[in-house]
Structure formats: C-alpha cells, structure tokens
Amino acid sequence: MFNRLIYQDFTAVFTISAFSVAASIFVAVTWRALRMGRPQIQRMENLPFVTPTPPASHGPDTDTKPGS
C-alpha cells in the first residue's frame, strides 16, 4: 500500500495535509487564546510572582566592591 509514496506524485498530499493540519491547529489555538478572559490572563501571567522573589542584593545601580 505504501508503494505509491515513491512511485507517484501522490506524495504531494503529505505536504498539503500536514500543512493543513498544522494550520488548523494554529487557527484553533489562536482563537482560544484570543477568547481568554482578562482575569484569567492576569492570573496566569502573574504566576511567577505568586512566590516572593528573594532580594538579589545587587540592584542595577548597586555595583559591589570586591569582597563586599
């Protein structure tokens, strides 16, 4: 049954089908992402900040001296 894969131009269907599947998934996911509510997005995007961040002890403007 696979012989057609190498002996016929039929193989183009793989590229087209694969592209179609991926494109439809892309569209579906995009649609879903756009439908996400603002509260849900805010909750999700703030997850990294739920746990407190310990201080780095080196801020952008606090260059430390060697050995300090």
Added chain:
Amino acid sequence: MSDRKVTVEFNDKVVRQFLLACVIWGAVGMLVGVLIALQLNFWQLNFNTSWLTWSRIRPLHTNAVIFALVGNMMFAGVYYSTQRLVRARLASDVLSQIHFWGWQAIIVSAALTLPFGYTRGQEYAELIWPINVAVVLIWVVFAVNFFWTLARRREPSLYVAIWFYIATIITVAMLYIVNHLAIPTSWTHSYSVFGGVQNALVEWWYGHNAVAFFLTTPILGIMYYFLPKAAERPVYSYRLSVVHFWSLVFVYIWAGPHHLLNTALPNWLQNLGMTFSLMLWAPSWGGMLNGLLTLRGAWDKLRTDPVLKFFAAAVTFYGMATFEGPLLAIKSVNALAHYTDWIIAHVHAGALGWNGFMAAGMIYWLVPRLWNKPLHSVGLANLHFWLGLVGILLYVAAMWTSGITQGLMLNATTEHGTVLAYPNFLDTVNTIRPMMLMRSFGGALYLGGWLLMAYNIARTLRGARAVNGTIEVLEDEPALEKTTAGSTVALFFSPPVLFSVVGVGFACAWMFGGQYIGFAGLIGAMACAVLAFASFERHRGRWGDWYDRLLVRALPFTVLTLLAVIAGGLIQIIPTIVVNQAANVEDRRQIPYTPLELAGRDIYVRDGCYLCHSQMIRTLVPDVLRYGDYSRLGESIYDHPFQWGSKRNGPDLARVGGKYPNIWHLRHMEDPRSISPGSNMPNFPWLLDNTLDLSTLPRKIAVMRELGVPYPKWTDAEILAMAGAQAKAITKDLHATGGWISSDREVIALIAYLQQLGHYESVHHTGPVPTLAD
C-alpha cells in the same frame, strides 16, 4: 480546613549543584571548542596523538556544550522555577541527587570514551550504548521527579513555562530512545537498527529536534519564568505564549528532513521538511517578540543590569537564529550553505547567543539569591557580557563569510556550467583560513567571558552561606490532583479529542488505503470536519471548558502533547522504513562490505572521518562535476550507521573508491601534505602503528545479518580467512609500489574500505536481494 500556615522549604541544593556543574562543564566544552577551531588552522595541534585529533574531540565539544552546559543549566532552571510555580518542594530529594550525580557520571563517561574512539558514529548521538542506557534511566528519574512534583502541586494552573518543560521531557525521551535503538556487538560497540536512508531520516529527526526540544523549548520555559522576574513585570502577552507553545510543538517535530535537502532522501520528505521549517518562522518570532516586549518599560535597566543585558541579547540571538534556520531550509539556499561554515555560524548563534547568554543571565540572577550574598562584581559581569557579545559577533561574522565563500567557490563553474572554476578543494580551504582564525579568536573571547563568570562566582561563594527558598502555605491545603481526580478519563473522551482521533483515522485511510478504502476515508474525513464544526457551534461552552480543564491537568496535557509530537515523526518515519528497503531499491544497490572492508569502516567511524568528509553527492551540478554521479538512495542502504555527513572540511568520499592507488591512501594517512600540499587534515600515524583487531568481526557480521544485510552464513574461520587474504592482497600491492607495511595494520582495513566506496550493483527490477554468495 485549618487556616494554620506552615513553611515549605524548596530543594535549592540540587539547583545550586546543577548551576555550578553548568559553569564548570561549560568552560570545558568551550575550551575543547577553541582547540578544535585552532586545529583547523594548525593541523599540528593534535600532536600526532589519536585522542587529541579533531575528529575524535569534536564530538566531545558538541556533547559537552549540549548535554553538559545546556543540560545542567536546564535542570537548574527547571527545578528552581517549577518548585515556585507549583508552590511545592521537589517530590524526592533522593531522586534529585540521583539525577544530579547520574548526569555528571554520564558526562564524565562521555569525556572518557569519545576521545578514545568509542562512538556510534552519529552526530549528537555518539555516546556508546551503555551510556545511552544510563541517559535514558537518568532521564526517567528526572521525569518521575518532575511529574511527581506536579502531582503534589498547590497551584492548580500550569504556567506556560511548565508546558515547555513537559514537552521537553516527553519529546526528548521519545527522540533519544528511537534514535539510539541498536544491537550491541560488544560492551563498547553497537550497530544502529536503522541503516542508510532510514538512519539518515531518524538521525536528523532526532538531531533537529534535539535542537528543538533540548536547546530551545526548556530554555523558552526558563525565559518565560526568569525574564519576567528579572524585568519585574509579567510576560508581554500570555495569549501569545499560548499560541507560541502549541504551534511550536506541532510544527517543530516535522522539520528534521531539512538537514538532508538535495540528497538521496525521497523528495516528498524534503518538501515536507522545507515547508514546516518555513512555518517555524511564525512561532519562533512569536516567542522572541514576547520575550523582548516583556522588557517594555524596563529597557533603561539594561544599561546597568547584566542579567537583563544577557536576557535581551539572548532573545535577540534566538530571533536571529530562528530566522536564519528556515532560510537555510529553503532548498536553493541550502544548495549553497549545506556542508559549509554557514551552518556552523548558524548553530553557534544559537548555542553561544541564545543558550550561552540565557545560561549566563540565569546564573547571575540565581547566584546572589541561592547564596544570599551580593555578586562579587557587577562590573566583571558586564565585562563578561561585552566580551561574549564581541566574541559571538566575530565568530558568526567569520563563519558567515567563510561559509558563503566556500559555497560560492565550490559551486562555481565556467564554460557554461560544464567545468568547475575551482577544481581543487584545497583552493577553498586555503581561502577561508583567515576566517577560521578569526573564528578561533571570537570563540576564545567568549570563553574568556565565561571564565570571568566562573571567577566572579567563585569569589561570590567564598564565605557565603547557601540558603533555600521558602513559602508559607496552608497546613491542610490539598494537592490538586486529589481534588480533581476522576476527570482525566472524561478529558480524553470529549468532543475535541474524539473528533481529532476519528478524523486522523479517516485521513490515514484516505492516504494509505486502496481505491475504495481511500475514497471512504476521504468522505469520512470531510464528514468528520463538518460534524466537528457543527458540534463546536452547538457546544461552544463545552469545547472551551475542555481546554480550560486541560490546562490544570498535567497528565492529559502531557499525553496530548506527546501525541502532537509523535504524529510528525510517525508520518515521516513509517513510510520510509516500510518503503525504502533494499528489496524495493531500483537503479542501484550497495554491495555489502567484505569482512576487511567492514573492519575498515568501523575504523573510519571510530576516527570520526564522517565529521569532515561526507558520503553524499547531492543532485546538484557542481557536486556531480566535482565528485561524480549523484548518490542514489540504494547505494548506502546497508550502512549502519549511515555516513552521509553534514560538513565538508574535506572533499566528499562517496565515489573515492578506485580513484587513487592504495599507496596514495597510505601516504595520505601518514602525512596528508605529502600528497596534498596545503591540506589541513591532521596526520593519522597510529593507523600505521596499531594492530588491526579482528576478534569481534564475526560477531559484527552476525549482527549485520540480523539487521538484514545479506551476508552468507560464514563461519568465524571463514570470516577471518577472507579478511586476512584481502589484507595480504592490499599489502602486496603496497609493497610493489614502495609502501612497506605489515598486513595486520589498521590502515590496511581502512584502505580496503575506502577503495570500495562508490561500488554498487545495477538493479533493473525489484526482487530478492542477492547475497555475496550469489
């Protein structure tokens, strides 16, 4: 439920361990990189020793950077961020320690085996089979520890970084296991179960996705956690991150064949690889833009904060490399760039710019927090950044120039395209020497920056006390999996999944079925699409609810992600394995190697000759003019592993057999410059000194028979007698032409192998595969 709070202490010990291992192994990997870069200009730098030779230690460089630098960085970042994102300590301290020490043992094993020629002969998959088993076991330990932690989480939703980690864990496991399937011939040697074109496809399905799912997806997860933390603002668009993730996972896995464009790989696979590579532009740039735009309003901090400097530059390099990748996957561009230094520029923009800078940014962010002490010197960290950036730019610019020069010179023709403009390969080699030197300088600068970081961290850690992060949680706060147990099955038997499964089934019937089944499949697929749309319109809420529930259930999410990545692999690999077999080959078919030639081939693989010499004449006029008739799929069908190669530091060898006399090869191995003045190939004197070990040859031929190579049932004595007779014949010829060498030397077997390359039998019809006895 009690509202009494308890303190949970994170396991940051393992994070610190992986972080320090990343710094140390990263330095080792880059040091080897600088050495091999210099060796391309100064061939003497192998000091005539086998274990310091370019082709032996190049795999050490690539494996160290991928699995040691990025691997350790990835584990540190994953463990640190996951604990905090799910508000739970890592599930098992024991598993964490097994993971860490097991991974380091694997790295040490690689460092001890690769320089001594213990290799499988496939790029990024060189490690011998016992180490492969160890990698799988340790990866399983990692997976168990990770998913167990997810099962104990207190945060119901899975942040997008966790999605990327899940995709990494399951996909790498799948890729690694499939590509490393092999039959051992001894404790240190094995033959891949895949041969020829099948091996090429599986190898680059793995190789490309090792880049995708080892060097990209986990680092994107790390980006989605650490970049907002460093910028102190949420990710620019969570919506974009959702689209970014799913489209990347679905598309990436299909693009592997772009490493084999214009070769003997079936054209439909090349087209598929090219199409999906081009589609990768969208998700990759979605991720890059999301990262860069997260810095909105924080750009001023880049002036002084080294962490943000590294992150911003890393994401920029990610965007550049992922723009360049699809560009290189266009067939016509690939015809110029493949086998040249342009590819080296591309991978180093990714490895040094994206991975290396993300690692540095993460390390500088973590060290003060994990040891509760200010960084020894922010100034040194900034210097590291500028050294690294200048280093990368010099490196990449040099390799772009070198690669395009190589491509143009090697492809240049005159006389209306009938004659090569530069017929001597060495013309190109000697033209790019200044660029190769500049590359070494750029790499050395980058290494210098990395060593500055190591020094900075060492000084920071002096007298510092390690601290573990903590959070307060409600004493009776339940783990999520318990609260929603029982809904997993419902998630699988829901309209989106059922319509997808049935639709794919009909689509397969349409594509693979005969006349009637195929037609039924087409009708079924169309009906399925219509019904799915109708169901979606009628039950929009239920479809949306399904997706929302998926995002808080780790197991179904993992399974569906696995299905997404499996689909791309199966559709490419199954037809290739089923169709492209020796029995189906038309036109030309490889003649199985004699015992001595097989022994010589193993030496060829051991010494990494494939890393400089391809065995694949592409379907391009300049390739055919330079190397001979283009390679047919059947001409390497019995090669376990395949040796098509990916880089030409020297000429292609697919048809070198019979081109030169035996004495030419002997002199060439002993001192390449005595034959080819100006060559940068190192001397291989040990091939003339080492005694050929044929003790495992009978076992190797037995394994080849198991793999389908049509060897007769020879006895061990017959095999050794045949090898001895052929060796004596070659030696006699060498003696007659002034080459005085014993017949039991390794170089004799290697000459036998090289002289066989390009020999084939013509096949005019499909039928039973003839054996040597025939």
